[in-house]
Amino acid sequence: MSENQSSIAQTKTSSLSSSMAKFTIPSPLKFLVSNIKQIVTIQLNNENYAIWRLQTLKLFSTNGFEGYLTGSQTSPADESSADFRPWKLVDQNLVSALFSTISPGILPYILNLTTAHEIWTTLEGRLQPTNRSRVIQLKNELHNVTMGDNSMQQYLAQVKSIVDNIAAAGSKVETEDILHYILNGLPAVCSSLVWNKIGT
Template structure:
């Protein structure tokens, strides 16, 4: 009876030691750039992904993953080794799982259901691209139309300029550029009693930006 208890204790201790050794080994295999990326991802991409900021979120994440050597896990260029029992495959899985967790932590609660069942970073990245890129483009088209039609009417100049700046910032945050100078949109929306001012600005040889109007 005593021998059986001793054997059981020995097996339990061996099993515990084995698990601890495995965990220690796995932790020791996590590269320093990966530790840095996972630990700081929310600071590197401070604004959670929503349907309105996909382009800028994507640019931020891709830049950080590239800087730390893991862009291939997002794009699918770095595939897992074919031998699923190899140490190389285990290391790839360790890295990719951490990257997937990092992606999860940078999306809003409304977006998370899109990728919660993803098993790789590339799968999550691809799903988000397929779901959100069309929305982002449609949003930019809507904003550009709004910028083209914006009118000062009876608003104070400060409020009018603030409205234009808000639209321009939203377009820029989506990763798109304005087709023409912002001053053109500002002048086009001014009422007739500003015609003299508009002529002066249009005939000016100096570049006029939004800050100049302020």
């Protein structure tokens, strides 16, 4: 290496070290990484993508990191620039945060991906069904849901989960209809008592 090339390399290294020394992890990033599993309350699997996406995107957006998922916060083109390492540090922290919310069955899809944006778009492509067919499927589930051997609390939680997934897929169910589905799914004795009470 010539003296001139050595001087240039030393200058770049010095500049990079200086920029990293000045860089501190932003407080919103610390908050997101520390609390993501408390805020994103489910692990992503093949059945709950809509809710997982809604919770995750809301958390990232609230803390100013939505662009790392959507791709609007792009990597600096020059990897030797002073801006690249801070960007990469933030992005890799976000990647780790995402991994912590994903079930083992989904991880093989994304293990070889390197950025939060790549992970986000890959999961979207694999797991997001067309909204219309998803809504039809979920409303059919809601129509057929029954209490069975569940406790009342478990039954109502199941209904709520279906309704939440319908909302996340871009549709909604009226409150009156939800009550109707809940009552229809109760055991016959309970359902008759409730309907008789309503009719009096």
